[in-house]
Amino acid sequence: MSCWLPESNDSRRGLESNGGNTLKWNVPPPRAVVEASTVCGQKIYVRQHGNPDGPRLVLSHGNGLAADVLYPLWSHFLRRFEVVVFDVRHHGWNPRPTGAPHHIPAFLDDFARVMECIRQRLGEKSAVGVFHSLGSVLAVLDQVRRPDNRDYSGLMLFELPLLFRKRGGWDMGPRARAMSERTRRRKEHYGAREELADEIRAMTHYQGLADGVHDLIAAATTRPAQNPADGYVVCCPRGYEARLYEDLWVYGTLADLCRIQIPVKVLGGDPTCKFSFLPSLRLDGIAAVDYDYVPDTSHLLPLEEPEACAAATLEFLESRGLA
Numbered sequence: 001m002s003c004w005l006p007e008s009n010d011s012r013r014g015l016e017s018n019g020g021n022t023l024k025w026n027v028p029p030p031r032a033v034v035e036a037s038t039v040c041g042q043k044i045y046v047r048q049h050g051n052p053d054g055p056r057l058v059l060s061h062g063n064g065l066a067a068d069v070l071y072p073l074w075s076h077f078l079r080r081f082e083v084v085v086f087d088v089r090h091h092g093w094n095p096r097p098t099g100a101p102h103h104i105p106a107f108l109d110d111f112a113r114v115m116e117c118i119r120q121r122l123g124e125k126s127a128v129g130v131f132h133s134l135g136s137v138l139a140v141l142d143q144v145r146r147p148d149n150r151d152y153s154g155l156m157l158f159e160l161p162l163l164f165r166k167r168g169g170w171d172m173g174p175r176a177r178a179m180s181e182r183t184r185r186r187k188e189h190y191g192a193r194e195e196l197a198d199e200i201r202a203m204t205h206y207q208g209l210a211d212g213v214h215d216l217i218a219a220a221t222t223r224p225a226q227n228p229a230d231g232y233v234v235c236c237p238r239g240y241e242a243r244l245y246e247d248l249w250v251y252g253t254l255a256d257l258c259r260i261q262i263p264v265k266v267l268g269g270d271p272t273c274k275f276s277f278l279p280s281l282r283l284d285g286i287a288a289v290d291y292d293y294v295p296d297t298s299h300l301l302p303l304e305e306p307e308a309c310a311a312a313t314l315e316f317l318e319s320r321g322l323a
Contacts, residue, residue: 023219024212027071028078030085036117038089038110040100045093046086046114048122050078055323056125058118058152059085062133062159063248064183064241066092068220070132072210073302076310081323084122086114088134091236092220102240104141104251111142115151127151128322130313132158132302136266137248140255147261154263154322156313159299160255161248161277176249183242191231193218205275208297208304217303257289265316267309268293269301290316 030047037043047067059074061067067085074083089110090097100106118127129152131139136157143155190196197218200206206214222232257264266289269276275298294301294308302309317323 023215025071025075025216027068027216027220032122034117034121036086036110036114038100038106038113040106042089042095042098042100044086044089044110044114044117046084046117046121047093048082048084049074050081050083052082052122054081055317056082056084056118056127057130058115058127059083059130060088060132060135060138061091062135063088063244064091064221064236065132065217066220066235068092069213069217070302071216072213072306073309073313074130076307077313082122082125084118084127088138090240094235096233096235097237097240102243104138104244104247107138108142108145111138112146112149112151126153128154128156128317130156130158133161133299134244134248136160137252137255140257140260141251143260143262144254144256147259152262154317154320155260155265156316157264157266158302158309159268159277160257160266161252161299176245179242179245181242183238183245186234186238188234188238189225189230189232190222193222193232196222196232196234205298206300209300210304210306213303263290263316263320263322265290265312266292267301267312269298270295273298275299 028049030049031052032048034046034048035043036046057074057077059067059070061070067087070085074085077083087094088107089100090102115127119125129139137160139152139155139157140160142151143149187199193215197214200209200214200217221235223235225231225233257266268291270293273296276293277299292312294305294312297304314323
């Protein structure tokens with residue numbers, strides 16, 4: 001199957017550099033790109049990497065990010081696994097919003113369509129879902145609403161953001177609203193990608209990122225503006241990203257881990273850190289899942305300690321006979 005880049009999407013081009021500075025994390029071109037279509041006719045570009053004869057991992061990302069941002073994690077799987085990555089609608093490689101819905105129910109329908117596309121275009125094979133943040137919530141909700149589906153034989157979830165630690169207790173609502181308000185104040189246009197990378201370096205909750213990840217985020221979450229003189233524009237508009245933080249709190253209450261039939265591993269950030277979450281609103285939900293955390297990491301642990309996260313993923317896959 002040939003590899004190609006969609007003519008209408010420049011978000012991937014230039015990931016080998018960031019305004020002339022070579023990226024430490026150079027995302028390789030995919031072996032193949034296939035198109036999944038949403039119910040409203042938009043395209044979701046699904047990319048195949050790694051070993052096509054190996055076990056299949058299907059990977060997606062958190063709100064406002066992109067699957068290529070998680071390359072420091074999934075780069076560890078390329079030799080042994082077929083790694084299939086895709087961006088949530090209006091993120092990464094996918095078209096920017098043109099009036100299409102941008103909410104959790106639409107994303108859930110997209111998840112089912114992406115998996116159907118993968119089976120039809122890349123071949124029937126069992127798959128393990130590997131998801132971070134928003135992707136983790138969507139994977140759980142998808143299993144809850146379609147308990148008999150066989151899209152995944154297991155789920156490896158990083159930072160399922162359902163319960164947030166605050167002084168004196170735990171809650172998610174205030175945190176979601178604060179994140180939404182902060183996101184609405186962000187810039188959407190940058191003269192150069194280095195401007196966004198420098199902005200990320202200055203943000204408190206990005207301080208733990210591994211070397212070079214700031215530049216990778218800036219490259220993977222922006223694309224050239226229609227007018228080259230305008231520099232770069234973020235792939236997911238800030239209003240769309242902000243609204244999802246509020247949606248996640250509402251729909252996250254339905255993400256009941258106790259109702260999932262397949263093996264699930266949740267790896268979280270350090271629960272003593274300010275920017276991390278627990279994987280359930282209920283204690284029995286936490287007890288029902290294989291949950292662990294990486295010390296001294298936050299909600300962005302796959303970008304802070306990618307080697308530790310990859311090792312935990314491999315341990316889960318091998319212990320459950322999924323690899």
